[in-house]
Amino acid sequence: MSRLNVATVWLAGCSGCHMSFLDLDEWLLEFAELANVVYSPVASDTKVYPEGVDIALVEGGVANRDNLELILKVRARTRILVSFGDCAITANIPGMRNMLGGSEPVLRRAYLELADGSGALPQAPGLVPELLEQVLPVHQVVPVDVYLPGCPPSADRIRACLEPLLHGEWPVMEGAELIRFG
């Protein structure tokens, strides 16, 4: 059986979902027999998202221009896209800024109203990615194939999703143990 190309992607999230992935412990050895990790913040130094990815776990919401550019590329180059964790599925924690009504009020609150002394809005075009007006869940930007909820999803839940995919089967994500938020 040939190995599948697997990627993990970090958008606007705290990396807790990736930490939970590392909690797979000894099953990671089995995973390594079945998958080539071709792109991941925790396991590869590749900066460019490659072509021909079979499975991508995408953590985080879509919060800025860099996130947007990356998720469009991920979708175009990936066969099965998994919305990995509550931030990817609902925008969750990064989405709390949506209550302020847009990027400008968020920046004003953080850099002017709450700043000590003379704050200034960040200005670094090309270096600091511009915030989107709202943080969006992944499925509002590109089609998603599998939803893997949790904040973070437990290692057991990640395995229940990933193991069938690696064997060419569709995961059955149902019941409180596999689809509960939080």
Ligand code: SF4
């Ligand atoms: S779902 Fe929870 S653990 Fe995962 S990135 Fe968001 S806040 Fe972090």
